[in-house]
Amino acid sequence: MRPARALINLQALRHNYQLARKLCADKALAVVKADAYGHGAVACAQALHDLADGFAVSCLEEALELRAAGVSLPIVLLEGFFHPDELAQIVEHQLWCVVHSEWQLKAVEQAVLAEPLTIWLKMDSGMHRVGFSPAEYRAVWQRLQASKNVATVVLITHFSRADEIDSARTHEQFQVFTDATAGMQSLISVCNSPALLAWPEIRSDWSRPGIILYGSQPVAMQGLSTEKFQPVMTLQSKIIAVRELPSGEPVGYGAQFVASQPVRVGIVAIGYADGYPRHAPTGTVVAVDGCLTQLLGRVSMDMLAIDLTGLSQAGVGSTVELWGNQVSIDEVAARAGTISYELLCNVKRVRYEYTAV
Helix, strand or coil: CCCCEEEEEHHHHHHHHHHHHHHCCCEEEEECHHHHHHCCHHHHHHHHCCCCCEEEECCHHHHHHHHHCCCCCCEEECCCCCCCCHHHHHHHCCCEEEECCHHHHHHHHHCCCCCCEEEEEEECCCCCCCCECHHHHHHHHHHHHHCCCEEEEEEECCCCCCCCCCCCHHHHHHHHHHHHCCCCCCCEEEEEHHHHHHCCCCCCCEEECCHHHHCCCCCCCCCCHHHHCCCCEEEEEEEEEEEEECCCCEECHHHCEECCCCEEEEEECCCHHHCCCCCCCCCCEEEECCEEEEEECCCCCCCEEEECCCCCCCCCCCEEEEECCCCCHHHHHHHCCCCHHHHHHHCCCCEEEEECC
16 A cells, blocks of 8 residues: 555644643633544544543534534534524534624524524624624624523634734734623633734633644744644655666756755655645655655655665665654745645545554
C-alpha cells in the first residue's frame, strides 16, 4: 500500500484540551468542525468525551455524524441552520443552535417545536461576516427571551484579529460586545484559540478552543503556552527512489531547483493531492529518519523531492515526516504562504492511523 499516512495522537489531543481548559474562565467547547480540522471528528470527539464540556461544529450534518457515533454531550451549530426544516432535527437531537440572521430569528419564532431551543445569539461586533448589529442586538435578544420556542440564550461574537497581538481590534470588538450586552442576564462566549492565548484579560463563560487542540500555534508570539501544546497529526510517507544528480541539473517541474553542486535526491510518495502544499518552496523543512533536511523543487501531485546529501544512511524505505513532532506545521504553513488550519483541513488520500486513548 502507498506509504503516505497521517498518525493521529489522541493522547496529545486530550492533553491539549486539558491545557486549553486551564486557560478558560469556565467551560470550553472543543471545536471539531471540518472533520476536526482534518483529524477525524468522530474519533476526536470520542477521545474527548469524558473531558469536554461540549463540542462545536459548523452545521447539522456534522452534528448528526457525532450523534450517530454516540456523542451525547452538547453540540453547538456555529452556522446555525440553513432551512427552517432543520429545526425539528435540531430539537430531536438536542443540539444548540446559533442564530445570526433575521430570517433565522423569524423561523425560530414561527416554528412548531416539541421542545424549546438553546440559542446562541450571534453579534457582529466587527468581523462583518454574520451576526446582528450591536444596535439591534438587544431587541433580538428580547424577542428570543419572549419566544415559547426558546429555553436559553447564550450571547456570542467572534474576534477577527485576535491572532494579531499589536492590533487594538480585539479590545475594540470586546468593548462593543460588552456595551451592547450590558444588563443582559445571559452567559457569553467570545474566546477562540488566539484570544485564549494572547488576551488573558478577555474571558467568557463559554470558550471555543479550536486550532490549539490540534497542537498548532495561531499567534506569532514568543513565550506563549502553545509551546506546551503537542502536535496531534504527524504526516508521514517514505522514500521510494533515490537520484544522484550532478551540478547544473534541475529537479522536478519547472526547474524550480537547480543543483549548484552534486546532490543526492530522495523522492517521497506524497504530494499536493494528499494535502501537502504545492507552494512550499525549496528549503521547507522535512525530517528523514529523525534527521532534518529540506524540500527541493516544486511539489508534484503524488511526489516531492528532498535533499539527502549528507544523509548517507537514508534511502528507499526511509520514513519522512512532513509535519508533526519534529517539523512544525506552523513553519511549513508560513513557508507555503498559508496557515496550519488550511493544511490540516486539506489532508486527504492518506491512510489515517489512530493511537488509542
